[in-house]
Amino acid sequence: LAKTTQPISMDSYEGQEVNITCSHNNIATNDYITWYQQFPSQGPRFIIQGYKTKVTNEVASLFIPADRKSSTLSLPRVSLSDTAVYYCLVGDVRNDYKLSFGAGTTVTVRA
Amino acid sequence: GAGVSQSPSNKVTEKGKDVELRCDPISGHTALYWYRQSLGQGLEFLIYFQGNSAPDKSGLPSDRFSAERTGGSVSTLTIQRTQQEDSAVYLCASSLALNRGQRAYEQYFGPGTRLTVT
Numbered sequence: 303l304a305k306t307t308q309p310i311s312m313d314s315y316e317g318q319e320v321n322i323t324c325s326h327n328n329i330a331t332n333d334y335i336t337w338y339q340q341f342p343s344q345g346p347r348f349i350i351q352g353y354k355t356k357v358t359n360e361v362a363s364l365f366i367p368a369d370r371k372s373s374t375l376s377l378p379r380v381s382l383s384d385t386a387v388y389y390c391l392v393g394d395v396r397n398d399y400k401l402s403f404g405a406g407t408t409v410t411v412r413a
Numbered sequence: 414g415a416g417v418s419q420s421p422s423n424k425v426t427e428k429g430k431d432v433e434l435r436c437d438p439i440s441g442h443t444a445l446y447w448y449r450q451s452l453g454q455g456l457e458f459l460i461y462f463q464g465n466s467a468p469d470k471s472g473l474p475s476d477r478f479s480a481e482r483t484g485g486s487v488s489t490l491t492i493q494r495t496q497q498e499d500s501a502v503y504l505c506a507s508s509l510a511l512n513r514g515q516r517a518y519e520q521y522f523g524p525g526t527r528l529t530v531t
Contacts, residue, residue: 336518345417345504345522346456389456391518399446399517400472401506403456 306390311408320377322407324390327371334395335366335373338403340387346403349388350375351395377409385411415439417523419505425529426495434490434526438507446508446520447480447490451501459503462488463510495530502527 307325314320326335334353338346350357352364352373363376377384387406418437426432438445447459458472462482473479477495482488492499506520 334516334518343524345506345525347522348519351516351518393518395516395518397511397517399444399461399508399511399520400458400469401446401448401456401518401520402458403450405455 306392306404308388308390308404308407310405311410313410313412314380315412316381317379320380320384320409320411322375322377322388322390322409323372324375324392325372326390326392329370329392330394332394332396333392335364335370336391336393336395337362337364337375338389338391338401340389340406341385346389346401380409380411382411382413385409417505417507417521419503419523419526421526422524423527423529425531428497428530429494431491431493432495432528434492434503434505434528436488436490436505436507436523438486438488438505439521440486441509442507442521443485443510444508445482445488446506447488448504448506449501450504450525454501456504459490492528495528497530500528500530 336351337349339349340346350364357364365374389403389406420435445462460480461469464485477493480490502525504525506522508520
């Protein structure tokens, strides 16, 4: 797994867009970028995964620049229920099934 | 459909006792994983099952830890002679078979079992 760096915490208010940037300078050619979300007292939940450019689903968008050395998870119009820890992972999703999370980014959404 | 379930949700045990943690994966998911997550720590891989076999046990921290899976479904993680450092949340995840194009990072987690060893 490539090493990743992301902010420890971010604060936001309801209705705002939250952008979490993850740095992964040593990303390899076969590596994908994956984000998980974890609420207190729950298991992690897969949010989104991408290789390059932009990926969007019903939960979030993932922006990946051409050099792939960083990525940004964008949560549109957050609500209080989006308060959670968000983890960025980088690795070869074809083979490397051993997920490994660091501290993640604790996002706190306030009313 | 039903997600991954784990039982018990909480377990308090005395040091030296054995414990069994159960995981019921999503129906049809042939790959099953055990992890543990300690307070303030990240996620630690323990073991991976494909069907009933465990091709990767590399994350089990000691021979006090063992796991089995029967019928390609339910899995049990057993910790013998528990120690205080075993206290953690034990998470189970499942996914479709990796050799069927499933991306390894898309795993579905249960709620975990919080183990406290006193």
